[in-house]
Amino acid sequence: MPDTLADWLTYLESLHPKTIALGLDRVAQVKQRLNLQPAFPVIVVGGTNGKGSVCAMLEAILHAAGYRVGCYTSPHLLAYNERVRIAKQQASDAELCASFAQIEQVRGDIPLTYFEFGTLAAMQCFISHQVDVAVLEVGLGGRLDAVNVFDADCAVVASVDIDHTDYLGDTREQIAFEKAGIFRRDRVAICADSDVPQTLRTRAREIGAQLWSIGSEFGFVPHQGQWDYRSRSAARNALPYPALRGAFQLHNASAVLAALDALKDRLPVSMEAVRRGLVEVQLAGRFQFVPGRPQLILDVAHNPHAARSLAQNLGDLPPARTFAVFAMLKDKDMAGVVRALDAQIDVWLVAGIDAPRGATAAELAQVLQNAQVRGEVKACLTIADALHEASNRASENDRIAAFGSFYTVAEVMRVRGLRCA
Template sequence: MPNTLADWLTYLESLHPKTIALGLERVAQVRQRLNLQPDFPVIMVGGTNGKGSVCAMLESILHAAGYKVGCYTSPHLLRYNERVRIAKQQASDAELCASFEAIERARDDISLTYFEFGTLASMQCFIEHEVDVAILEVGLGGRLDAVNVFDADCAVVTSIDIDHVDYLGDTREQIAFEKAGIFRKGHVAICADSDVPQAIRDHAHEIGAELWCIGGEFGFTPHQGQWDYRGKSAARSALPYPALRGAFQLHNASAVLAALDALKGRLPVSMEAVRRGLVEVQLAGRFQFVPGMPQLILDVAHNPHAARSLAQNLAALPPCPRTFAVFAMLRDKDMAGVVLALDPYIDTWLVAGIDAPRGATSDELAQVLRQCGVRGEVMTFADTAQALRHAYNAAGENDRIAAFGSFYTVAEAMHARELSVI
């Protein structure tokens, strides 16, 4: 068997003929063989965008409340260990290798994908560490995603928009049905999308889940420098804004507080813990500002919905002379949709290729930009590091650089600037 984490990850990538193979039968069989039965509450978080922010805020608040929190997210930016956190600490190489070895012995001839292996490994780590609560981020969709092999005591769907059409469908209703698959009978299901698809309502009703929707059962009111939360049975006033930047973070924070309301019988949380958790939350690559001049903003926005959010956030910033985009995407994403959302806010496009099987080349991306008729200059580079170097050389200290389009783009930018994920 492999010895190091790097060797294990290379091995896992080679095991299954497909990177993505939706379905629960195989992973459920291995889970049963390993007897992975969590006796702690499980919060499951799905949605098109905002999943990472909701997971980070839940983790931060529950940690501030004194709970030992297990948090499983994906993808990672710099190190695989970022995906599995216990008490806000990344799992060690040794812990992950031990979990992978146990899964490898148990699976026998059952084929698992890289993500399925990681999902089972995370839960094994959480059970061994006897966490008080686990937060599981859905990888893709929900109904057939590997995390859904576990039952959610509370399920959150952050937003629903068009993405991953090859797997989830090409309408909001089709995608909503897949995301609603994480709901469970007799448990609270939360939807933070202000335009709730009928499929969400229908599925919750059909299986007997208790649906709480933003603007209905819960909501928020912003004030100058603070905000109020209104829940189904409680309210929290004069809350600090989350440390995460962005226009939609109050939607996300409201969903977090609704989830905590749903589980307050098992996981009571004080106002002090809520305030501390909101102020201390951190999440790399989500409208992240890097100190220095010119200003660098990192954002993993990789679909039109996220790009519109990034555009809204850029529009809310103080004006600057020029904004440079360091831009790279995967070719199976809606590249034109992202470009059109951000075109009004970009003066120069520095386009890079992504060295990955699904990565678009700089020439492919530049062609999309020209077909979209962008107003700014377009330049091509072999990779994100080269594009970012050019941006720093060309930009004045009052200009702005935004690196976005993919987790790969942000990861390469972080490598180039020698940044770390806390």
């Protein structure tokens, strides 16, 4: 068997012929062999965008309330260990290797994908550490995602929009059906998208899940510098804005408080813990401001829905010349992202991503040319070169926005010597 975490990850990448192979049969068989039966509440979080923010806020608030929280998210930016956290600490290489080894011993000839292997390992770590609650982020979709092999005591869908069309369908209704697959009978299912797709409502009704949707069963009222949360069973007033920046974070924070309402009998949370968690929450790469001049903003926006949110957030800032450090995967809607951000970008510095799915700088430049963007376009050899170009050309009153992919943000973080919280 492999000895180091790096060796294990290389091995896991080679186990299955496909990077993504949706379906629960394989992972369910290995889960049964491992006897992974969590005795603690499980919160499963899905959505096109916003699920990382929801997970981070749940983790921060529940931790502030004194609970031992297991949190599983993906993808990672700088190190695989970011995906598995216990009591807000990343799992060690040794713990992950030990979990991988146990899975390898029992899986026999069942081929697991990289993500399936990692999902089982995360739950194994949470059970061994006897966490009080687990927060699991869906990798892709929901219905056939490996995370869905564990029953959610509360399920959250942060948003529904177009992404991963090859796997989930090319309409919101088709995608919503896949995301609603994490709902469970007689359990609360939360939707933070203000335009709830009909298929999501239908699925909740068919299986007997209790659907709580924003603007109906729960919601928020913003005030100057504070906000109030309202639901049919609770109210929390004069709350601080989440430390995570962005126009949609109150939608995400409201969904988090709704989930806590749903589980209040098993996981009571005080107002003090809510306030502390909202103030202390951290999540790299989500409209993240890096201290210094010129201003550097990191955002993993990689689909039109997220790009529209980023555009709105940039537009809410004081006017400034904006340089884009831009790189994307070629199987994403590159043109849609470009159209969403065109009005906010003055100079596009594009680079390729050195990965099988990565678009080249030339391909991105062609997309920008076809879209007839208003800003200057320049192709750079690498993301590091694009960042260097932006830093040299931007004045201290300008800003640099790095976006388009987790790969883009990760490389900028490496170049700048930044770390994930």
